[in-house]
Amino acid sequence: MKRTISDQLFEKAKTLFPGGVNSPVRAFKAVGGHPLFIERGEGAHIYDADGNGFIDFCCSYGPLILGHAPAEVVSAVNETVKKGTTFGAPTKLENELAEMIISNHSYIEKIRFVNSGTEAVMSGVRLARGYTGRDKIIKFEGCYHGHVDSLMVNAGSGLATLGTSSSAGVPEAYVKETIVLPLHDEDAVKKAIEEYKDDIACIIIEPIPANNGLLLQDKKFLQFLRDICTSEGIMLFFDEVISGFRVGFEGAAGLYGIAPDIISFGKIIGGGLPVGAYGASNEIMSCVAPDGPVYQAGTLSGNPVAMAAGKAQIKACLSDGFYENLERKAAGFAGEINAFAEAKGYAFKIFRVGSIFWVAFTEKEAIVRSSDIDQNSMANFKTLHGALLERGVYIGPSGFEVGFISRAHSSDDLKKAVAAFKESLEMIFG
Numbered sequence: 001m002k003r004t005i006s007d008q009l010f011e012k013a014k015t016l017f018p019g020g021v022n023s024p025v026r027a028f029k030a031v032g033g034h035p036l037f038i039e040r041g042e043g044a045h046i047y048d049a050d051g052n053g054f055i056d057f058c059c060s061y062g063p064l065i066l067g068h069a070p071a072e073v074v075s076a077v078n079e080t081v082k083k084g085t086t087f088g089a090p091t092k093l094e095n096e097l098a099e100m101i102i103s104n105h106s107y108i109e110k111i112r113f114v115n116s117g118t119e120a121v122m123s124g125v126r127l128a129r130g131y132t133g134r135d136k137i138i139k140f141e142g143c144y145h146g147h148v149d150s151l152m153v154n155a156g157s158g159l160a161t162l163g164t165s166s167s168a169g170v171p172e173a174y175v176k177e178t179i180v181l182p183l184h185d186e187d188a189v190k191k192a193i194e195e196y197k198d199d200i201a202c203i204i205i206e207p208i209p210a211n212n213g214l215l216l217q218d219k220k221f222l223q224f225l226r227d228i229c230t231s232e233g234i235m236l237f238f239d240e241v242i243s244g245f246r247v248g249f250e251g252a253a254g255l256y257g258i259a260p261d262i263i264s265f266g267k268i269i270g271g272g273l274p275v276g277a278y279g280a281s282n283e284i285m286s287c288v289a290p291d292g293p294v295y296q297a298g299t300l301s302g303n304p305v306a307m308a309a310g311k312a313q314i315k316a317c318l319s320d321g322f323y324e325n326l327e328r329k330a331a332g333f334a335g336e337i338n339a340f341a342e343a344k345g346y347a348f349k350i351f352r353v354g355s356i357f358w359v360a361f362t363e364k365e366a367i368v369r370s371s372d373i374d375q376n377s378m379a380n381f382k383t384l385h386g387a388l389l390e391r392g393v394y395i396g397p398s399g400f401e402v403g404f405i406s407r408a409h410s411s412d413d414l415k416k417a418v419a420a421f422k423e424s425l426e427m428i429f430g
C-alpha cells in the first residue's frame with residue numbers, strides 16, 4: 001500500500017501541531033507508523049490522500065451512524081449554509097432539533113446545545129454541582145468523559161494507550177474533588193458514599209463504557225447506582241455522548257430502562273458537525289442561565305448549519321426499523337467472526353452492543369473493568385490493525401477504541417470485512 005502523500009502530509013503536520021494531529025488518538029502512536037490523511041468519505045468507505053480505499057469502522061469515533069456524506073445530511077447542510085452560518089440569535093432549527101429529540105426521549109424534558117461532548121459533560125457537571133450545592137463527583141475508572149479538568153483522573157481512551165493516568169496541568173485541587181472507583185463494584189460505591197455522603201453532587205458514568213474497550217455493565221449495577229443516588233440526594237449523570245442515539249434512540253437509558261437525572265450527548269446528535277448537548281427534567285434545567293444561577297454560554301452553540309445536519313441525521317434515526325436493521329447487521333458481522341475464532345480456538349473475541357463493537361484478544365467471557373484488559377494483548381492488536389489496513393479495512397488505531405457499524409455498511413462491505421478479519425486472525429495465530 002502506497003502512503004507517500006500521507007507521509008508527506010504528516011511530516012508537514014508535525015511542524016504545525018503537537019504530534020502532527022489535533023486529537024491525540026489520531027496519531028497512530030499505539031500501532032506505529034503514520035496516520036493516513038483522509039481525502040473523502042462515501043457511505044461506508046473512506047479514501048486516503050494516496051488513493052487507497054477502506055471500509056471504515058472507525059466512523060469518526062461514533063458520529064457517523066449514517067456513514068459518510070449521507071445524502072440527507074449533505075443536502076441539509078448545503079441548503080442551510082447559503083443562508084448564513086451563524087447569527088448569535090436563535091433560529092427555528094434549534095427548536096426543531098430539540099423538539100425532535102425531546103418528544104421521542106422519555107428521560108429529558110429540556111435540553112441545551114453546546115459544541116462538543118466535552119463541553120456537554122463539563123456543563124452537566126456544573127449543573128449537578130449547582131443544583132445540589134455539593135462539590136465532589138464520583139467517576140469510574142475506564143470511563144472517559146472528555147478532557148474536562150475534574151474528569152481527567154484515570155481517564156481512558158487515548159490516555160490508556162499513552163499509559164498516563166491523568167493529565168499534566170490539572171490542579172490538585174480539582175483532582176481532590178473527583179473520586180475514582182472501579183466499575184461494576186457496588187461495595188466501592190457504598191464505601192465512598194459513606195465517607196463523603198453530603199459532599200457528592202453526582203455519580204457520572206458511561207452507562208455503556210466504550211472508551212477503554214467495551215466494558216459492558218450489568219443492568220443490576222446501573223440500577224444500584226440509580227437507587228443509591230435517589231436515597232442519598234446524589235444526581236445520576238449518564239454520559240451518553242457515545243451511546244446516545246446509538247444503541248437505540250433513547251441510548252443506554254432506554255436500553256436498560258433506567259432514568260438518570262442528567263444526560264450528556266454528542267457525536268451522533270450533530271450529524272457529523274460539532275454539536276453536544278445536555279438535558280434533564282424541567283426542574284433541574286431551570287437552574288441553567290438565564291433561568292437560573294448555573295452559568296453556561298456559547299457563541300456558536302445551536303449553530304444553524306450544525307442543527308440542520310443534526311436534524312437530518314436524527315430524523316433518519318427515527319425512521320421505522322432503523323435500529324433493528326443496525327442490530328441485525330452488527331450481530332451478523334460479530335457473530336461470524338466470533339464463530340470463526342471459536343472454531344479455530346483463537347483467543348479472540350468481538351464484544352458488542354447494538355452497532356458498537358470492540359475487538360479483544362482474550363479468552364474471557366466478559367470484561368467489565370479496565371483492569372481486566374490484558375495490556376500484553378495490545379501487541380496482537382497492533383498486528384491486526386496493520387493486517388486489516390493492508391486488506392482495505394480501517395479500524396481506530398488503538399486496541400482500546402471501539403468500532404461502529406453504520407446504516408451505510410452493506411452486506412457486501414460486511415462480507416469483505418469478515419473475510420479480512422479471518423485472514424488477519426489466521427496470520428496472527430497461524
Ligand SMILES: *Cc1c(COP(=O)(O)O)cnc(C)c1O
Binds near residue numbers: 117145147241276
Ligand atoms: C467522545 C466522548 C466524550 C467527548 O466528546 P468530544 O466531542 O470528543 O469532546 C465524552 N464522553 C464520552 C462518553 C465520549 O464518548
